[in-house]
Amino acid sequence: MQIRTESAKDTKRLAADFAEKVVTDLKRNSAAVVALEGDLGAGKTTFVQGFARALGVKENVLSPTFVLMKVYKVGCQMSGVRCYPKHLIHIDCYRLDSPQDLLHLGFKDLLKDKDAIILIEWADRIKKIIPTKNIFWIKFRHGKLPSVRTISIRQGQET
Numbered sequence: 641m642q643i644r645t646e647s648a649k650d651t652k653r654l655a656a657d658f659a660e661k662v663v664t665d666l667k668r669n670s671a672a673v674v675a676l677e678g679d680l681g682a683g684k685t686t687f688v689q690g691f692a693r694a695l696g697v698k699e700n701v702l703s704p705t706f707v708l709m710k711v712y713k714v715g716c717q718m719s720g721v722r723c724y725p726k727h728l729i730h731i732d733c734y735r736l737d738s739p740q741d742l743l744h745l746g747f748k749d750l751l752k753d754k755d756a757i758i759l760i761e762w763a764d765r766i767k768k769i770i771p772t773k774n775i776f777w778i779k780f781r782h783g784k785l786p787s788v789r790t791i792s793i794r795q796g797q798e799t
């Protein structure tokens with residue numbers, strides 16, 4: 641699926657709709673992963689902000705570039721779905737030297753957490769350790785106009 645957005649607000653709205661789909665569709669036998677790929681300023685963090693808001697995250701979601709990972713508590717007001725996922729984990733691999741560093745931070749255990757949804761910016765940098773199941777892969781591209789982005793969403797591991 642490919643979508644064109646014409647503002648940051650548009651991208652957040654798309655992310656909110658997508659969050660609802662993820663929460664409804666995904667299997668609950670491991671963490672749900674949303675891999676985000678795209679150039680600097682392509683809209684990855686903006687997307688996570690819209691996604692988090694839709695899940696009832698109250699805190700302001702900022703780019704975790706310097707902290708690598710941030711965990712947010714999810715609210716319970718999604719339409720009829722009670723308290724799943726319990727937390728949203730936002731990871732930014734931009735400054736990661738190697739996928740190994742993320743493994744040292746317990747990435748494998750995070751993936752086993754059935755109550756987590758994990759959004760990963762610059763996921764292409766850790767392709768080697770990204771799961772193939774329970775995952776969506778989202779690519780962001782700049783459009784010709786400064787406020788346009790093309791966003792493609794596919795289910796399953798990128799090949």
Ligand SMILES: Nc1ncnc2c1ncn2[C@@H]1O[C@H](COP(=O)(O)OP(=O)(O)OP(=O)(O)O)[C@@H](O)[C@H]1O
Binds near residue numbers: 679761
């Ligand atoms: N259609 C759009 N969708 C998303 N963001 C947009 C759009 N149009 C303009 N913008 C602006 O582009 C910027 C996107 O920044 P954002 O931090 O989301 O990018 P990013 O992909 O996370 O970058 P980085 O790789 O540095 O983390 C924001 O300032 C946002 O307001």
Ligand SMILES: [Mg+2]
Binds near residue numbers: 684703
């Ligand atoms: Mg970002």
